[in-house]
Amino acid sequence: MKDNFEVNIDDTINSGQVFLWKKFNSKWYGINGEKILILGDKLNGKSKDIQKFFRFDDDFQKIKKQLSKDNVAKKAIGNFPGMRILRQDPFQCYISFIVSSNSNIPNIQTRLQKLSQKFGEKKILHGKEFFLFPKPEKLANASIANIAKCGLGYRTKYVKKAAVAVNEGMVDFSSLKKLDYLEARNELCQVFGIGKKVADCILLFSLDKLEAVPLDRWVLRILQKYYSKEFQVTTKTITDKTYDNLHDKIVEHFGKYAGYAQQFLFKNERENFEKKWLG
DNA sequence: ACCTGACCTCGTCT
């Protein structure tokens, strides 16, 4: 709680967790489900929404200290000491990462903007126009043809089915939060279009499972580059079984905050390669 | 059980 002043908003927004954020006149405006969040230079610690979103309930010093036992992570944390993991609106997070498969950040952002514009509620704030993230019901009842107009390609049917699953109660986020990590991941993977990587993103970024470690191309690259002794990763993509084996070893190595480790390593490596973030 | 290929679309790079 006491080190909230350390939060680096830019680094946090630009770490591939969220996509519906824009900066106007040095203020960030973002959509989190049914809410519009506004962030100035410093966090307004009074707002409950902001506290929840930035996970002020986490003992950040303790987490950093624990992860710093690993030298590579320590360096990444040193470079981005104010980056946090965000606690997002679960439905938005769920759709966001389903839509992220085999794509890059500008692409993902465009798709989500179009979805919001087409199916989300319009709001005017500070004289600017915003669209809230669509409600599950709205997406569930949307036609395949209309969803497809948002440039989702083959992910169209994933989104439709995933929204229906939530709308009909097959997927219930508050129940998932109560399950342990692996049970919750198995549940999410039942949804058409959600594999282990996407499930891990949803769990880490919206369902409080800090031991979730999304193993994407970047993380695999990082493991090859810096952890050839600890984890033998040789391929660009991995099978389901390798995913689980690797995940077990990673949690063993980093501990229960492994998800935070992943985020620091990911951010650091992407910055090395100057990948694009949000505008 | 593993492995491989196909997959939509779009921004970027030639």
Next chain:
DNA sequence: AAGACGAGGTCAG
């Protein structure tokens, strides 16, 4: 300027 390339995966055979 048109064409190729690849991007934070998943599913099906």
